[in-house]
Amino acid sequence: MTTALITGSTAGIGAAFARRLAAQGHNLVLVARDTKRLAEQATELHDRHGIEAEVLAADLSTDEGIAAVEARLGDRTHPVDLLVNNAGFGNKGRYLEVSLADELAMLKVHIEAVLRLTSAATESMRSRGRGGVVNVASVAAFVPRGTYGASKAWVVQFTQGAARDLAGSGVRMMALCPGFVRTEFHQRAGMGTDNIPGWLWLDADKLVAAALADLARGKTVSIPDPRYKALMGVVKLTPRGLLGGVSSRTGRKYGPQ
Numbered sequence: 001m002t003t004a005l006i007t008g009s010t011a012g013i014g015a016a017f018a019r020r021l022a023a024q025g026h027n028l029v030l031v032a033r034d035t036k037r038l039a040e041q042a043t044e045l046h047d048r049h050g051i052e053a054e055v056l057a058a059d060l061s062t063d064e065g066i067a068a069v070e071a072r073l074g075d076r077t078h079p080v081d082l083l084v085n086n087a088g089f090g091n092k093g094r095y096l097e098v099s100l101a102d103e104l105a106m107l108k109v110h111i112e113a114v115l116r117l118t119s120a121a122t123e124s125m126r127s128r129g130r131g132g133v134v135n136v137a138s139v140a141a142f143v144p145r146g147t148y149g150a151s152k153a154w155v156v157q158f159t160q161g162a163a164r165d166l167a168g169s170g171v172r173m174m175a176l177c178p179g180f181v182r183t184e185f186h187q188r189a190g191m192g193t194d195n196i197p198g199w200l201w202l203d204a205d206k207l208v209a210a211a212l213a214d215l216a217r218g219k220t221v222s223i224p225d226p227r228y229k230a231l232m233g234v235v236k237l238t239p240r241g242l243l244g245g246v247s248s249r250t251g252r253k254y255g256p257q
């Protein structure tokens, strides 16, 4: 039996990863801040699927939180076979409307935690000759869009580069780039979603099923939906200046995804 560690497991995309991996028979290490919610999730997944679900309460915007998860990933007596770096959040507002403290907290969770946890996991995976890492980025990585988009662009570039460096080691790495997904994300950030057309919304369970299929195929970047694949094709052909204008005008009251 293999073990998967999921950060931000208690809601949205992370919870969908937890449900799917548990249904496939993987043991889980569930990471988030809310201990009550973690305990309830672990009990439910254990009862429904008969898997072992360990909980690890950690705030990934702090050094202590990141270190606790690093230590679990480095425990070679209970190895982790799949790491899903999913925890993340949005800050409402454009550049200079968001406090520097909130911007830095985002960089800590989206970048420093992802770097440190990926490194702790892949060191041990490489020595065993197998393992996988999914880093949840966003299609916002492909457009100029404040700190959120920049942090997700880092996730994509980092993952692609590390995947290349680890080629042949048995360790797979993939950046997952969703569009808008119905989760707690926008509500938590206080962002309205009324102006986002219905056809742009993705279902978290379908997204995760497609993402895991892409990981099994060996993809290093996954945009697992035909609508967003087509949109990102258009984005690639659009001049950066024009993209920046459109992206900036749409503001961040409603985005970013």
Ligand SMILES: NC(=O)c1ccc[n+]([C@@H]2O[C@H](COP(=O)([O-])OP(=O)(O)OC[C@H]3O[C@@H](n4cnc5c(N)ncnc54)[C@H](OP(=O)(O)O)[C@@H]3O)[C@@H](O)[C@H]2O)c1
Pocket (backbone or CB within 6 Å): 007, 008, 009, 010, 011, 012, 013, 014, 031, 032, 033, 034, 037, 058, 059, 060, 061, 086, 087, 088, 089, 109, 136, 137, 138, 139, 177, 178, 179, 180, 181, 182, 183, 184, 185, 186, 188, 257
């Ligand atoms: N929803 C979208 O439209 C969308 C689109 C593209 C990409 N994404 C990305 O997908 C990922 C998951 O987002 P989601 O939409 O599923 O969000 P969500 O429903 O708000 O869930 C966020 C999860 O992360 C945990 N979390 C938040 N801050 C944390 C911290 N400091 N330390 C540890 N855990 C933390 C939360 O639990 P606690 O509060 O208990 O810690 C929760 O389990 C994020 O990286 C996001 O950027 C989302």
